[in-house]
Amino acid sequence: MNAAVEYLSGRRSTSVDELLEFLSIPSVSSLPEHEEDVRLAAAWAAERLRSAGLEHVEILPTGGHPVVYGDWLHAPGAPTVLIYGHFDVQPVDPLELWSSPPFEPQIRDGRIYGRGASDMKANLLISVLGVEAVLRARGALPVNVKFLLEGQEEIGSPQLPAFVAANRERFACDLVLSADGFQWSEDQPQLLIGLKGACGIQIDVRGAKSDLHSGLHGALVANPIFALVGILSSMRTPEGEIRVDGFYDDVRPVSNADRAAIAGVPFDEEQYKNSIGVSELVGEPGYSHLERSWARPMLDANGVWGGFLGEGVKTIVPNEAHAKITCRLVPDQDPDRVIETLRAHVKRHAPPGVTVEVQAAAVRAKPYFIPPDHWGNRLAGAVLTELYGRRPYLTRAGGSIPVCEIFLSRLGAYTVSFGLGLEDENIHAPDEFFRLSSFERGETAWPMLLERLGEHRP
Amino acid sequence: MNAAVEYLSGRRSTSVDELLEFLSIPSVSSLPEHEEDVRLAAAWAAERLRSAGLEHVEILPTGGHPVVYGDWLHAPGAPTVLIYGHFDVQPVDPLELWSSPPFEPQIRDGRIYGRGASDMKANLLISVLGVEAVLRARGALPVNVKFLLEGQEEIGSPQLPAFVAANRERFACDLVLSADGFQWSEDQPQLLIGLKGACGIQIDVRGAKSDLHSGLHGALVANPIFALVGILSSMRTPEGEIRVDGFYDDVRPVSNADRAAIAGVPFDEEQYKNSIGVSELVGEPGYSHLERSWARPMLDANGVWGGFLGEGVKTIVPNEAHAKITCRLVPDQDPDRVIETLRAHVKRHAPPGVTVEVQAAAVRAKPYFIPPDHWGNRLAGAVLTELYGRRPYLTRAGGSIPVCEIFLSRLGAYTVSFGLGLEDENIHAPDEFFRLSSFERGETAWPMLLERLGEHRP
Numbered sequence: 001m002n003a004a005v006e007y008l009s010g011r012r013s014t015s016v017d018e019l020l021e022f023l024s025i026p027s028v029s030s031l032p033e034h035e036e037d038v039r040l041a042a043a044w045a046a047e048r049l050r051s052a053g054l055e056h057v058e059i060l061p062t063g064g065h066p067v068v069y070g071d072w073l074h075a076p077g078a079p080t081v082l083i084y085g086h087f088d089v090q091p092v093d094p095l096e097l098w099s100s101p102p103f104e105p106q107i108r109d110g111r112i113y114g115r116g117a118s119d120m121k122a123n124l125l126i127s128v129l130g131v132e133a134v135l136r137a138r139g140a141l142p143v144n145v146k147f148l149l150e151g152q153e154e155i156g157s158p159q160l161p162a163f164v165a166a167n168r169e170r171f172a173c174d175l176v177l178s179a180d181g182f183q184w185s186e187d188q189p190q191l192l193i194g195l196k197g198a199c200g201i202q203i204d205v206r207g208a209k210s211d212l213h214s215g216l217h218g219a220l221v222a223n224p225i226f227a228l229v230g231i232l233s234s235m236r237t238p239e240g241e242i243r244v245d246g247f248y249d250d251v252r253p254v255s256n257a258d259r260a261a262i263a264g265v266p267f268d269e270e271q272y273k274n275s276i277g278v279s280e281l282v283g284e285p286g287y288s289h290l291e292r293s294w295a296r297p298m299l300d301a302n303g304v305w306g307g308f309l310g311e312g313v314k315t316i317v318p319n320e321a322h323a324k325i326t327c328r329l330v331p332d333q334d335p336d337r338v339i340e341t342l343r344a345h346v347k348r349h350a351p352p353g354v355t356v357e358v359q360a361a362a363v364r365a366k367p368y369f370i371p372p373d374h375w376g377n378r379l380a381g382a383v384l385t386e387l388y389g390r391r392p393y394l395t396r397a398g399g400s401i402p403v404c405e406i407f408l409s410r411l412g413a414y415t416v417s418f419g420l421g422l423e424d425e426n427i428h429a430p431d432e433f434f435r436l437s438s439f440e441r442g443e444t445a446w447p448m449l450l451e452r453l454g455e456h457r458p
Numbered sequence: 459m460n461a462a463v464e465y466l467s468g469r470r471s472t473s474v475d476e477l478l479e480f481l482s483i484p485s486v487s488s489l490p491e492h493e494e495d496v497r498l499a500a501a502w503a504a505e506r507l508r509s510a511g512l513e514h515v516e517i518l519p520t521g522g523h524p525v526v527y528g529d530w531l532h533a534p535g536a537p538t539v540l541i542y543g544h545f546d547v548q549p550v551d552p553l554e555l556w557s558s559p560p561f562e563p564q565i566r567d568g569r570i571y572g573r574g575a576s577d578m579k580a581n582l583l584i585s586v587l588g589v590e591a592v593l594r595a596r597g598a599l600p601v602n603v604k605f606l607l608e609g610q611e612e613i614g615s616p617q618l619p620a621f622v623a624a625n626r627e628r629f630a631c632d633l634v635l636s637a638d639g640f641q642w643s644e645d646q647p648q649l650l651i652g653l654k655g656a657c658g659i660q661i662d663v664r665g666a667k668s669d670l671h672s673g674l675h676g677a678l679v680a681n682p683i684f685a686l687v688g689i690l691s692s693m694r695t696p697e698g699e700i701r702v703d704g705f706y707d708d709v710r711p712v713s714n715a716d717r718a719a720i721a722g723v724p725f726d727e728e729q730y731k732n733s734i735g736v737s738e739l740v741g742e743p744g745y746s747h748l749e750r751s752w753a754r755p756m757l758d759a760n761g762v763w764g765g766f767l768g769e770g771v772k773t774i775v776p777n778e779a780h781a782k783i784t785c786r787l788v789p790d791q792d793p794d795r796v797i798e799t800l801r802a803h804v805k806r807h808a809p810p811g812v813t814v815e816v817q818a819a820a821v822r823a824k825p826y827f828i829p830p831d832h833w834g835n836r837l838a839g840a841v842l843t844e845l846y847g848r849r850p851y852l853t854r855a856g857g858s859i860p861v862c863e864i865f866l867s868r869l870g871a872y873t874v875s876f877g878l879g880l881e882d883e884n885i886h887a888p889d890e891f892f893r894l895s896s897f898e899r900g901e902t903a904w905p906m907l908l909e910r911l912g913e914h915r916p
Contacts, residue, residue, distance in 0.1 A: 208735050210735070215856040216856050218758045219751045219756040220739050226696045229690040229691045230691055232683075239810075240681075276670060280680075282680040302672065303767050303768075304763065305762065313760070315758075328672065328677070362770060398674045
């Protein structure tokens with residue numbers, strides 16, 4: 001391992017140049033005019049895998065942007081790890097807020113600025129460099145390695161579930177290592193053990209055939225806004241307790257062990273309130289802030305509209321009112337079942353005089369949870385503890401990263417998140433950057449991790 | 459009186475020509491480019507008052523469109539009646555839906571088509587013709603008459619309250635006759651005895667300093683939409699019962715006499731439901747449809763909005779949500795007091811974690827009610843009964859016509875509505891028309907009414 005780290009240390013400026021080259025490809029997956037750039041990034045990644053010593057490198061069609069594959073499978077008896085990453089990036093607007101052009105990466109004050117620096121071209125390259133270094137230093141890897149690098153993470157990986165399911169053999173593995181991740185701070189590592197699922201509905205309430213004069217008709221007909229308001233207020237309290245009949249049925253209770261683990265992570269309430277500009281935090285009674293955020297489901301209204309929205313007064317009974325609702329789910333909730341629960345609840349609470357329709361929204365992700373003592377976590381945790389001199393926090397995220405659940409359900413393998421981003425690095429925003437110190441740390445971390453994983457016997 | 463009716467009958471074609479001329483003036487009060495046309499209509503009306511024999515005819519400035527005044531005050535001991543009308547009209551769009559140009563009036567199938575025909579140039583001219591006829595036939599009127607013809611009814615008479623208050627002496631009277639009104643049907647007269655008042659508020663709920671990622675923040679902060687929904691659902695049930703603390707305090711109960719009078723007016727539920735396209739009527743429990751519409755207050759949401767209103771999904775906790783609320787008021791509710799009641803209720807029901815603001819809306823009208831047995835109603839009712847061979851229905855309107863309350867509060871005089879429009883005459887819509895048969899009936903009705911009023915001693 002020392003030899004591997006020395007190898008990387010000896011080619012640092014070359015590695016950074018490679019990263020600058022990779023960052024200069026504007027592989028924006030959401031914009032059709034950059035489709036060819038996404039292909040160029042795929043080709044760049046494939047070539048980099050080859051030069052690192054990976055075998056069977058291929059660019060595979062998915063129906064959308066391509067996937068890059070490569071493997072090294074000469075460690076019989078050792079685990080097979082699938083390293084996941086993506087080479088696509090977010091759009092760059094508002095362009096005028098960038099201090100330097102997003103696809104002309106620059107190094108300033110120990111930071112590499114450019115779109116995709118933190119999310120996640122540096123992390124991707126570090127994982128490849130780690131594999132290359134161990135291979136060069138030892139002539140072999142202690143584990144079997146496969147790479148799955150995709151080009152459409154930033155648009156929600158629409159083709160990935162079917163693609164992985166159709167290529168189960170190729171991607172079969174004991175563990176997924178996602179290079180797309182974050183640490184808690186420069187001094188404090190973390191292991192991400194839970195991600196929420198998601199689903200949603202739109203509620204459409206309709207009354208008369210057109211808006212009505214409120215004076216002539218208001219006392220005689222249902223008002224779709226009040227019908228909608230009645231339905232919504234039956235679904236959740238303003239404080240955040242969900243009142244949808246059956247919603248909590250499949251929710252795995254927060255165990256004492258969960259509470260203890262979550263309580264081990266600090267939460268600075270004042271700093272948090274200041275950062276988002278609220279005077280008071282509000283949430284489900286009976287849980288701490290981080291318990292609510294990490295281990296309890298939530299139901300939110302994302303939008304509501306109906307009737308007259310202009311300046312001034314228009315005395316109508318509107319003939320329509322609508323709401324968009326999304327939920328964040330925890331184990332063992334299933335998004336399809338939750339949608340049916342929501343639909344049944346809304347129908348049951350539809351008042352007379354209006355028609356109420358429920359449409360499932362185009363967001364559906366299962367919750368993901370990896371046991372904190374899973375061997376992948378234990379080994380990654382040992383590496384992080386050695387690197388940082390501190391045990392990692394066991395964290396969860398209120399958001400959803402579908403890929404973890406896709407690998408779990410399609411490949412039967414858990415994902416350990418092992419990335420070196422930090423939360424202040426402006427991902428999805430102007431002046432995205434990545435720290436050179438993180439790059440350096442990653443050059444040590446990945447060889448260490450591969451070694452440790454090689455000690456495991458599945 | 460026979461002589462008066464004969465006089466009008468002898469000049470019918472002249473009178474109709476006068477109406478066609480009046481209708482050809484495009485006196486659209488809401489459009490600045492027609493300001494001069496409104497002045498022309500004022501001049502036309504003033505000239506017509508003069509030629510009818512009215513005295514002291516004047517065009518008076520109001521700060522907005524002018525008022526036309528004229529009087530005949532030589533009936534000592536007899537009542538003084540103020541005849542109210544307006545010579546402005548609604549805009550004409552959508553122009554392409556008119557069968558003939560709106561300001562080139564045409565007679566087809568016994569109907570006069572043109573903007574302002576039913577609302578209300580025919581009714582205005584009929585009232586003047588009635589006065590002229592009695593004056594010509596008898597050489598004198600049985601009552602003292604004043605005219606107040608305004609040019610901004612269709613924009614809400616913004617200057618009228620102050621104008622009437624500043625001219626109390628000039629307009630002092632025992633009774634107002636509004637020529638701007640409707641009968642129930644061609645065979646059934648009505649007396650309008652009640653109009654609702656109105657007021658409103660906008661509720662603005664604000665949370666964080668910007669929209670938030672619902673996964674990262676939804677479980678920790680108040681959602682302004684659910685905060686708004688909680689407030690709204692505390693204000694009214696979907697069925698229409700108002701739950702605002704104190705809202706009903708000043709509501710005059712529906713008496714047995716009210717119930718009996720209202721029950722005397724037919725309401726065709728099936729026909730009504732079909733006309734507006736609803737399958738079911740919904741309203742405050744414990745009251746009939748017409749009681750709800752005519753004698754009970756209502757609170758409606760006219761618009762609601764907040765968060766993401768586009769296609770698809772955006773998983774945010776929005777940082778704002780808003781609702782527009784208006785109320786229809788009955789005696790003895792006061793719009794200013796109701797606004798304070800609403801404001802106090804909303805503030806009391808504001809949940810934690812958001813700021814809630816209440817703005818009063820730019821609509822404020824007091825309810826109006828004239829006792830059914832008021833002498834003006836008794837005498838007008840007798841005329842209608844004689845004309846139609848049926849006693850008039852005692853009706854009310856769910857809408858608000860501020861002028862009645864303005865005259866009551868500024869002049870201390872009740873308004874009797876005495877117009878001959880019918881509800882199918884497309885007012886405010888393309889192909890507005892007025893029936894020649896109604897014109898003819900009006901030529902009989904107004905001389906009869908003036909005679910009857912002359913018998914009253916104030």
